[in-house]
Amino acid sequence: xxxxxKLFRPYQWVKNMFCFAGVAFGFHFTDGYLLKAILGFIVFCxxxxxxxxxxxxxxxxxxxxxxxxxxxxxxxxVISIKTARKIYLxxxxxxxxxxxxxxxxxxxIVASYLILNVYYSKIGKHIVILDxxxxxxxxxxxxxxxxxxxxxxxxxxxxxxxxxxxxxxxFAKRRSELLxxxxxxxxxNLRRSVLEHYEPKMLDIFLAITATSSVISYALFVxxxxxxxxxxxxxxxxxxxxxRYIYLLYSHDKGQDTANDLLxxxxxxxxxxxxxxxxxxxxxxAKL
Numbered sequence: 001x002x003x004x005x006k007l008f009r010p011y012q013w014v015k016n017m018f019c020f021a022g023v024a025f026g027f028h029f030t031d032g033y034l035l036k037a038i039l040g041f042i043v044f045c046x047x048x049x050x051x052x053x054x055x056x057x058x059x060x061x062x063x064x065x066x067x068x069x070x071x072x073x074x075x076x077x078v079i080s081i082k083t084a085r086k087i088y089l090x091x092x093x094x095x096x097x098x099x100x101x102x103x104x105x106x107x108x109i110v111a112s113y114l115i116l117n118v119y120y121s122k123i124g125k126h127i128v129i130l131d132x133x134x135x136x137x138x139x140x141x142x143x144x145x146x147x148x149x150x151x152x153x154x155x156x157x158x159x160x161x162x163x164x165x166x167x168x169x170x171f172a173k174r175r176s177e178l179l180x181x182x183x184x185x186x187x188x189n190l191r192r193s194v195l196e197h198y199e200p201k202m203l204d205i206f207l208a209i210t211a212t213s214s215v216i217s218y219a220l221f222v223x224x225x226x227x228x229x230x231x232x233x234x235x236x237x238x239x240x241x242x243x244r245y246i247y248l249l250y251s252h253d254k255g256q257d258t259a260n261d262l263l264x265x266x267x268x269x270x271x272x273x274x275x276x277x278x279x280x281x282x283x284x285x286a287k288l
Contacts, residue, residue: 007087009049011259012049012259013045013049014262015259018142018143018146019044019142019143021142021146022147022152022154024279025231027283028152033152036150036151039101040102040106040149042098043099043110043145047113047114050087050095053087053091055121056074057084057088060074060075060081063075096111103149106145106149109144109145110145113142116137117138120134128194132173135170136163136166143158143159157220157221157224161214161218164217165210167206168211168214172245172246173257173258174194175198175203176254176255178195178200179200214238215238218235218238230286233282238275241271241272241275245261248261
């Protein structure tokens with residue numbers, strides 16, 4: 001069971017919290033929106049796990065020679081490729097049927113996510129810069145699920161905010177991977193092929209641009225977008241969280257796994273808790 005859980009990577013499900021963006025920033029907790037958002041979250045958890053399994057199936061030979069990835073369930077042989085394919089198929093079917101219970105648009109969004117990741121796994125992840133943009137669009141589809149998919153209007157400012165933040169995290173991941181390959185002295189044939197097109201200085205520029213844009217777009221969203229303007233007080237936690245993540249990236253060799261970094265660093269956990277506490281306070285005040 002432990003090996004199957006490793007195959008599903010449930011700790012990565014924290015990324016699917018983007019499905020609650022529409023409910024959270026619009027204060028849409030009535031009329032069944034929250035229930036639909038929860039169902040959308042569950043659907044995307046299954047979709048994300050199916051994508052990770054597909055990646056492991058396609059990369060199994062390369063993973064077996066990799067010093068870190070060779071311990072994964074498929075690469076180590078604990079779970080067979082045949083079994084993994086069956087699990088992938090079951091999860092994909094569950095994902096499509098589950099999304100249809102929400103809406104036809106939700107089905108289209110999830111189907112687009114699955115197709116996008118098939119393209120990413122086979123072609124997209126080998127194309128410099130486009131690889132990170134595909135990852136970013138995957139997060140945007142999660143936001144689409146939590147807004148348009150469940151019947152909540154979508155703010156253009158929210159789109160901008162999500163794009164900038166996820167591009168920042170994507171380029172941070174590439175920089176961390178590049179550094180880790182040098183530290184572990186991993187040969188070129190075992191590295192992610194797209195890494196040979198990235199350079200640290202170039203990624204530093206990308207990170208500076210996207211980090212700055214993330215803060216500005218979040219501020220614009222909560223002030224003049226369709227969010228709640230009093231959420232501007234949460235921007236302190238957003239800025240601190242981004243700065244803390246940059247610190248971990250450059251000083252502690254983090255960044256390869258955003259979900260794991262978030263769950264491992266107590267400072268980031270406290271920042272999230274404070275953001276949520278401030279959010280709840282603002283929500284209750286708005287109801288008075």
